[in-house]
Amino acid sequence: MAIKSTADKVATIQKGYTLEGPTIELGAAIVDGELHKDAPVRLPLSMMNRHGLVAGATGTGKTVTLHMMAEQLSTAGVPVFLADIKGDLSGLATAAAGSEKLKARTDSIGQPWSGKTFPVEFLALGGDGAGIPVRSTITSFGPILLSRVMELNETQESSLQLVFHFADKNNLELIDLKDLRAVIQFLTSDEGKDELENLGGLSKSTAGVILRELVTLEAQGMEKFFGEPEFDTAELLRTAPDGRGVVTCLELPTLQTKPMLFSTFLMWLLADLFEDLPEAGDLDKPKLVFFLDEAHLLFNDASKAFLDAITTTVRLIRSKGVGIFFVTQTPKDVPAEVLGQLANRVQHALRAFTPEDAKALKATVSTFPMSDYDLEETLTSAGIGEAVITVMNEKGAPTPVALTRLRAPESVMGPSENALIASTVAGSALLAKYGTAVDNISAYEKLAGRAAASTGPNTGGSAAEAGSGAGTGLDPNAVDADARRIEEEILGRPSSRPAPAPEPERAPQRRAQQQESGGGMAGDLAGALGGALGGGLKSMARSLGTQLGRELLRGVFGTSSRRRRR
Numbered sequence: 001m002a003i004k005s006t007a008d009k010v011a012t013i014q015k016g017y018t019l020e021g022p023t024i025e026l027g028a029a030i031v032d033g034e035l036h037k038d039a040p041v042r043l044p045l046s047m048m049n050r051h052g053l054v055a056g057a058t059g060t061g062k063t064v065t066l067h068m069m070a071e072q073l074s075t076a077g078v079p080v081f082l083a084d085i086k087g088d089l090s091g092l093a094t095a096a097a098g099s100e101k102l103k104a105r106t107d108s109i110g111q112p113w114s115g116k117t118f119p120v121e122f123l124a125l126g127g128d129g130a131g132i133p134v135r136s137t138i139t140s141f142g143p144i145l146l147s148r149v150m151e152l153n154e155t156q157e158s159s160l161q162l163v164f165h166f167a168d169k170n171n172l173e174l175i176d177l178k179d180l181r182a183v184i185q186f187l188t189s190d191e192g193k194d195e196l197e198n199l200g201g202l203s204k205s206t207a208g209v210i211l212r213e214l215v216t217l218e219a220q221g222m223e224k225f226f227g228e229p230e231f232d233t234a235e236l237l238r239t240a241p242d243g244r245g246v247v248t249c250l251e252l253p254t255l256q257t258k259p260m261l262f263s264t265f266l267m268w269l270l271a272d273l274f275e276d277l278p279e280a281g282d283l284d285k286p287k288l289v290f291f292l293d294e295a296h297l298l299f300n301d302a303s304k305a306f307l308d309a310i311t312t313t314v315r316l317i318r319s320k321g322v323g324i325f326f327v328t329q330t331p332k333d334v335p336a337e338v339l340g341q342l343a344n345r346v347q348h349a350l351r352a353f354t355p356e357d358a359k360a361l362k363a364t365v366s367t368f369p370m371s372d373y374d375l376e377e378t379l380t381s382a383g384i385g386e387a388v389i390t391v392m393n394e395k396g397a398p399t400p401v402a403l404t405r406l407r408a409p410e411s412v413m414g415p416s417e418n419a420l421i422a423s424t425v426a427g428s429a430l431l432a433k434y435g436t437a438v439d440n441i442s443a444y445e446k447l448a449g450r451a452a453a454s455t456g457p458n459t460g461g462s463a464a465e466a467g468s469g470a471g472t473g474l475d476p477n478a479v480d481a482d483a484r485r486i487e488e489e490i491l492g493r494p495s496s497r498p499a500p501a502p503e504p505e506r507a508p509q510r511r512a513q514q515q516e517s518g519g520g521m522a523g524d525l526a527g528a529l530g531g532a533l534g535g536g537l538k539s540m541a542r543s544l545g546t547q548l549g550r551e552l553l554r555g556v557f558g559t560s561s562r563r564r565r566r
């Protein structure tokens with residue numbers, strides 16, 4: 001192949017990035033060491049739901065890249081969710097001041113620049129920080145995510161599922177940690193002995209282990225993350241009165257001390273969104289773009305089942321109009337099955353100091369399409385605020401690889417003043433809704449008052465009636481099956497998806513009945529089969545692979561959702 005001239009290489013990039021429809025402008029290409037402001041590099045808005053990866057060594061500009069993308073998304077009317085680990089994204093609420101240096105940069109890449117503020121909502125997990133407190137109820141969080149936070153093994157996880165099942169069946173609402181503790185304490189008490197036996201598959205010693213873990217969680221101050229009012233993930237989808245997308249900034253100042261809790265909470269937000277959003281097909285622009293900084297925390301020590309669930313969520317949430325961008329130091333941090341689904345790539349500089357670095361570099365290069373660049377050389381020499389880019393064009397094909405000098409944000413790179421954050425939070429419509437924790441009557445109070453005695457297990461319902469939630473009349477298909485799996489395996493609660501053979505006209509009645517009985521026949525089946533299934537209840541139920549299996553699964557994992565989309 002003849003060696004291409006610089007002009008030809010520039011022409012390839014110009015052609016490859018001539019796109020139809022609205023775009024996020026990323027910057028201008030650098031070819032053969034020269035910046036070409038007439039060769040813009042951009043990302044079609046309609047392809048943001050094909051997900052992406054922003055990677056690079058520390059200090060190379062990853063956070064600024066997501067900051068700059070968030071600004072343009074907001075301007076285009078797309079809501080954005082950011083996990084702000086280092087507190088350096090709150091600057092989105094403050095207009096940047098120009099400088100000579102900045103002007104030189106923006107002029108060089110043909111970026112029209114003016115300082116701006118963006119509509120930002122500040123959230124903080126459990127009120128751990130200045131933002132509006134974000135909480136989840138234990139019921140909604142579900143036994144599977146909770147098992148991950150508690151670092152339970154598979155047997156213990158199955159046992160925890162049985163505890164949830166028991167609580168549901170007996171109308172013992174699991175809102176906060178003390179509710180769950182009260183239920184387990186009851187089951188391990190003399191009074192609860194018979195109930196424990198009836199459950200089958202849950203041994204007193206395993207219940208004791210879970211109880212100890214729970215007490216440890218409480219001792220670590222985790223109770224503030226669970227309770228009411230529960231955060232409604234629909235809040236992430238709002239636009240400001242001027243039509244711009246709201247940028248929701250979730251502060252995670254103490255992430256390093258509770259990595260498992262926080263990464264699991266992010267998964268809960270995604271899974272909950274997934275469950276609530278309708279299928280959207282291909283949209284002109286996404287409904288939400290979700291940036292997951294420090295993404296490796298999500299994958300560290302994750303079980304195969306948990307990884308599978310993440311992979312499936314990432315794959316399917318696309319058709320609901322949500323784009324997920326993972327931000328991490330090297331693509332190696334992301335499992336191959338997830339990486340394979342990240343079509344939009346912004347790769348900042350990598351270091352190659354050690355043999356391990358060199359291997360990571362080679363691996364990174366191998367994930368890019370063929371190009372006119374020597375990528376090993378380019379990736380080790382790229383400057384701060386520059387990145388190697390390839391995205392998906394509107395026809396679904398990768399754009400040419402381009403080393404790009406990236407645009408600069410128009411709001412402050414770094415934190416906003418504390419006073420501004422405080423006044424933004426004080427003026428937020430969400431404050432009245434979520435600002436103050438409430439402690440309604442739930443399992444703890446009921447058991448403390450011995451009210452439980454009068455709310456014995458319900459019976460009734462046939463196997464058929466214990467089936468699906470509200471059928472929508474859609475034909476069951478493979479996507480439905482996967483979607484159900486996400487809801488059931490991540491959140492451990494019944495799917496709102498139609499069951500394979502729904503009877504739509506009877507659905508509402510069935511749902512009401514199910515909520516009332518909290519599991520109906522499936523619950524009784526679980527009781528009957530519990531001993532036989534033992535610790536491997538979930539996998540056993542799954543491996544039944546039948547309608548019965550699925551219904552049993554629902555019944556066993558079933559927790560009635562208290563808050564659903566209006």
Ligand SMILES: Nc1ncnc2c1ncn2[C@@H]1O[C@H](COP(=O)(O)OP(=O)(O)OP(=O)(O)O)[C@@H](O)[C@H]1O
Pocket residue numbers: 056057058059060061062063064065068384385386406407408409413
């Ligand atoms: N696009 C850009 N325009 C102007 N300056 C930039 C740009 N990107 C990065 N910078 C400069 O580089 C600094 C470091 O960038 P940033 O904080 O985004 O790095 P990072 O990759 O997120 O690092 P870490 O891994 O430590 O979080 C910024 O504070 C800013 O001064």
Ligand SMILES: [Mg+2]
Pocket residue numbers: 062063064
């Ligand atoms: Mg950063």
